[in-house]
Amino acid sequence: MGKLAGKVALVTGASRGIGRATARVLSDAGARVVVTHRDSATGAEETLQGLVGEGHRVIQASVVDSDALGAAAVSVAQTEGRLDVLVNNAGTSKVVPHRDLDALDDELFDLVMRTNVRGAFAAVRAFRSLLAKDGGGLVVNISSLAARMANGSNVAYCASKAAMDNMTMSLARALAPDIRVISVAPGLVDTEFTRAWSPEVRQQMIADTPLGQLVGVNDVAHAVLAVATSLGMTTGAVIPVDGGRPLGTQRKVHT
Template identity: 55%
Template sequence: MTKFTTLNGERPVALVTGATGGLGEQICRTLALAGCAVVAGYRSSADAAHALVAQLDGEGHCALAAPVTDTAALARLADDVATRYNRCDVLVNCAGTTRFVAHDDLDGMPDALIDDVLATNVRGPFAMVRALRPLLDRSTLAGGAVVVNISSIAAQTAMGSNVIYCASKAALDNLTKSLARALAPRIRVVSVSPGLVDTEFVKSMDTAWRDEQAARTPLGRLADPQEIAQAVLVAARDLRFTTGCVLPVDGGRPLR
């Protein structure tokens, strides 16, 4: 694995929201193994976040509260990161929420659920960038700091857990492009867009449904969480001239 350091030879500081989820945990592990000091951001699962940090490769990691819908709490998070590290090199917006609601069941999407999905999946990443921007500006990564937004193939296909979830991920991809333009050249912004990922949550669902989803994918299987984490690492470490784009990790799903 290529060593990941700043231009000063320091360990990059990477903050991952939603760190205790199936994707977030793997992203934290991969970034730590690559040489990052990882800040595992959590909303309510403090114990799980601290347990994860204790298992990460290397040193300098910590777990901090990062409730992405609470702007005041994010200001405190930024202050804590500044005190501990004085900068942030990589921000991974992995926190997200949804609920399975049939697309034709419009009454099954109450306002409270709509607001929660949009606040978490769209306003949350924007609020994180807004809070961390001064620390991202201090990065000495080659190519500048990088924000990686975890999107979804649902943004393109409009097929997913519910209508508003699909809309939220389309909005996130648009936000990626707008922020990339606004924050260049100091900060790069990219989306990593998975298809269905075989997390523990997905593995707990109906086997016939999972098999059907795999069969609809040209490569014949679901994504592994490690493959999404590797895409995040590549976007942060290797794609230094890439910004404002969506990187698909979907097994070719839109082809069918």
Template identity: 50%
Template sequence: MSESLEGKVAVVIGGTGGIGAATATALAAAGACVVVTGQTIETAQRMISGLPGRGHHAAVASVADTSTLKGLADELASLHGRVDLLVNAAGFTRPVPHADLDALTDELIDDIMRVNWRGQFAAIREFRGLLEQSGAGLVVNVSSISGANGIGSNIAYCAAKAGLDVMTMSLARVLAPHVRILNVSPGVVDTGFVPGRGANFNDKVAATTPMRRIGSAQDIAEAVIACATHLTFSTGTTIVVDGGRRLG
């Protein structure tokens, strides 16, 4: 089976962060025309300037603001008429000890759910028509093993990722057969996503992970590529990429 994505149009929501940037780079290397979204046009433009290939596009969009997702979908409808792959890589969290219930405020819960669940659903909803135009559309959500094991930066984040896993199953039934939807579920990844986590934390996790290391953004990007090129009869399921972390 070919690993080429030549001629495919891929949108990476949150394409300037660690996992998103690695995924955008891998998609471009595989031949896709990549649309990278960021919080500012400057960050998105810097990202696409380093991508291999040509025809890439920078855009501003926020999963917290559905109007920006709709605007991007309308723009891409005019430019390409379809989207072959949508990657939901945007996310947000803040460390809160699970036992400190008072620190997990209503405001923080709402922010986490808005960015880590509602925003992903909104992106899929707004791009559904373009994905159906592909004839073989694919959505890949970046989830987390915290949605399955309940261990993560805070309880609300774990709940949001669990919700994302269930959403994927529900939407797989709705969107088939023209659009597939999969989750890629990392364990601990060596990015700056969780504030305050440094080398000491990473080393401790690596020592208790069967593969004896934490994940890299490239590990996750390669799993996204696999979803698009090899796992073509899979939908509604979660691909765990954690070095066996969930087994501990």
């Protein structure tokens, strides 16, 4: 039996990428997984088909819609009867050069913050009672190295992930001891986004990473699994999965 046998996990934004990989890894460990999506029914169903075991399902619920999250919580309470792991993976962004302040208009700025920060909080609020029901509940917020390095798709995105990490600490304090809250912070992940870079840019990013490769979605998923199965005395922490990228500049200076 897997380490998460008998447990239930819910992964937001699980129709592709990190969310899909996380759902799969958690199912491999024995969890029943609830896959949520905003408007990607086809992708969510593809995720569902790739899960191991039985009892998994899809719920449509946007994290920016608190009523939908509340309805999802009721559905989980009625169908699964418990929730042990909530993975806040849903997020949004758009590439805007940091110097181009005019291009980062109010609408985009608000969308990024509403989705990445308020959405994660709203999910915790909606599922709090289920997570705390039997004690030992876990929230994993999928953050980013951008929170630490202030270098990402746009200024709002970096700010949103920094806010998420701060919120992780605040919620960890507020919800202990019944619920642990942890951020997992990937660096540059090998996804459709990074594959669209020019070969020169991609190779430079890899060269600047001490471990010599981009982070895989499974690397992030296995970090979530480790938090859920092996790090029971950890809460309020930010766990990097970045190949040592913050050390890249230091390595150039000192070697």
